[in-house]
Amino acid sequence: MRLQEFWSRLDEQFGSMRAQSVTRDHVFAALGGRTALDAIEAGLPVRRVWLAICEEYDVPPRDR
Numbered sequence: 001m002r003l004q005e006f007w008s009r010l011d012e013q014f015g016s017m018r019a020q021s022v023t024r025d026h027v028f029a030a031l032g033g034r035t036a037l038d039a040i041e042a043g044l045p046v047r048r049v050w051l052a053i054c055e056e057y058d059v060p061p062r063d064r
Contacts, residue, residue: 013057014057
């Protein structure tokens, strides 16, 4: 998954304002206690970050 697709899916799923908050403010245990942005900056695969968000926020499987 490319970063551009990641942001596009976030915007579709949460809306642009909430997507920004989800990635900056929420700390994910599945990402080692990091925010989504920190995890991406640390080099975690974008797909892994996306799936952690999906799991935490109960995104339906068809939208993952």
